[in-house]
Amino acid sequence: MEGDIVQMGAYIGAGLACTGMGGAAVGVGHVVGNYLSGALRNPSAAGGQIATMFIGIAFAEALGIFSFLVALLLMFAV
Amino acid sequence: MAADKYGAAEKGKELAFHPMDQFIVKPFFGDGAVGIFTFTNVTFWMALTLLAAVALLVLGTSSRSIVPSRIQSVAELAYGFIRKMVEDVASKEALPYFPYIMTLFIFIVFSNFLGLIPGSFTTTSQIAVTAVLAMVVFLTVTILGFVKNGIGFLGLFWISAAPLPLRPVLALIEIISYFVRPVSHSIRLAGNMMAGHAVVKVFAAFAPMLLISTGIGLVVTPLSILAITAILALETLVAFIQAYVFTILTCVYLKDALHPHH
Numbered sequence: 001m002e003g004d005i006v007q008m009g010a011y012i013g014a015g016l017a018c019t020g021m022g023g024a025a026v027g028v029g030h031v032v033g034n035y036l037s038g039a040l041r042n043p044s045a046a047g048g049q050i051a052t053m054f055i056g057i058a059f060a061e062a063l064g065i066f067s068f069l070v071a072l073l074l075m076f077a078v
Numbered sequence: 079m080a081a082d083k084y085g086a087a088e089k090g091k092e093l094a095f096h097p098m099d100q101f102i103v104k105p106f107f108g109d110g111a112v113g114i115f116t117f118t119n120v121t122f123w124m125a126l127t128l129l130a131a132v133a134l135l136v137l138g139t140s141s142r143s144i145v146p147s148r149i150q151s152v153a154e155l156a157y158g159f160i161r162k163m164v165e166d167v168a169s170k171e172a173l174p175y176f177p178y179i180m181t182l183f184i185f186i187v188f189s190n191f192l193g194l195i196p197g198s199f200t201t202t203s204q205i206a207v208t209a210v211l212a213m214v215v216f217l218t219v220t221i222l223g224f225v226k227n228g229i230g231f232l233g234l235f236w237i238s239a240a241p242l243p244l245r246p247v248l249a250l251i252e253i254i255s256y257f258v259r260p261v262s263h264s265i266r267l268a269g270n271m272m273a274g275h276a277v278v279k280v281f282a283a284f285a286p287m288l289l290i291s292t293g294i295g296l297v298v299t300p301l302s303i304l305a306i307t308a309i310l311a312l313e314t315l316v317a318f319i320q321a322y323v324f325t326i327l328t329c330v331y332l333k334d335a336l337h338p339h340h
Contacts, residue, residue, distance in 0.1 A: 051163065051166060051167055051326055054319070054322065054323055054326060055323075055326060055327065055330060057323070058266065058323045058326075058327060061266065062262035062265070062266050065262070065265050065266050065269040065270070066262070066265065068269050068273060069265050069269065
């Protein structure tokens with residue numbers, strides 16, 4: 001019985017951890033949206049900033065991946 | 079440990095296959111325990127990755143014709159792409175480390191793309207594989223930073239542009255974020271690969287619905303087949319972008335090691 005409750009808690013926690021991915025989605029969308037609005041204002045400078053945009057995406061996305069990791073740990077390791 | 083959980087799930091009514099089944103490391107020949115020297119599916123697909131890299135880079139450029147063949151131009155494009163990235167992001171002084179970054183990129187991009195073949199195994203979806211790659215990058219960058227700058231490498235954490243009272247706080251944050259680097263570096267690649275392939279398998283579980291019920295199956299089966307196609311197309315993009323991101327972050331870290339004072 002106790003084990004079942006612990007497992008239930010782990011699964012609920014895994015589901016809750018997935019809400020963190022929404023934050024990452026907002027972050028990545030913000031980065032790309034701002035890049036695009038900047039690029040449309042000054043298209044000649046846009047090409048040089050693609051690498052910077054990808055670095056920004058990577059950092060924003062990493063935190064969403066952490067929530068995915070927490071979900072995985074709760075499902076398979078706890 | 080994960081296998082026990084799968085076993086527990088199979089007792090009830092579950093999917094015919096688990097979406098995470100594709101990531102289980104098992105011996106390539108027959109069944110049995112996985113030891114240190116067992117030839118597993120990871121070994122097989124990693125060997126294919128190396129063969130593909132050799133085929134592209136060694137065989138592709140062996141003729142060295144002025145008018146390149148298709149495979150030669152792909153190899154030259156890849157070389158030029160990474161070389162430009164190292165120059166732009168990590169400055170000209172990082173060019174001695176270009177072969178290492180090129181190796182990383184080619185290995186990751188081939189292992190991601192080979193993982194897209196249905197039924198194959200994505201070696202980069204294993205955190206063990208990406209953690210080794212990221213740890214090697216982290217150790218290389220840290221050692222290189224101390225060798226090139228001596229104790230001055232610690233200036234990376236002491237931001238002289240900030241007001242003096244803020245600097246200890248910022249130093250703490252910088253140190254934490256420095257040591258989180260290998261974690262996020264490896265989890266990002268493995269997580270992206272794992273998540274995308276798991277989503278494909280989830281839709282694959284819905285695809286044979288038509289065999290069970292002709293009512294709802296008529297809607298679900300075409301939709302899920304369309305979804306698999308769309309997600310595989312997205313995964314093709316992600317496979318390249320993640321290899322690119324891993325490489326470009328390596329360049330960023332390398333720049334920190336060579337120029338710690340920004």
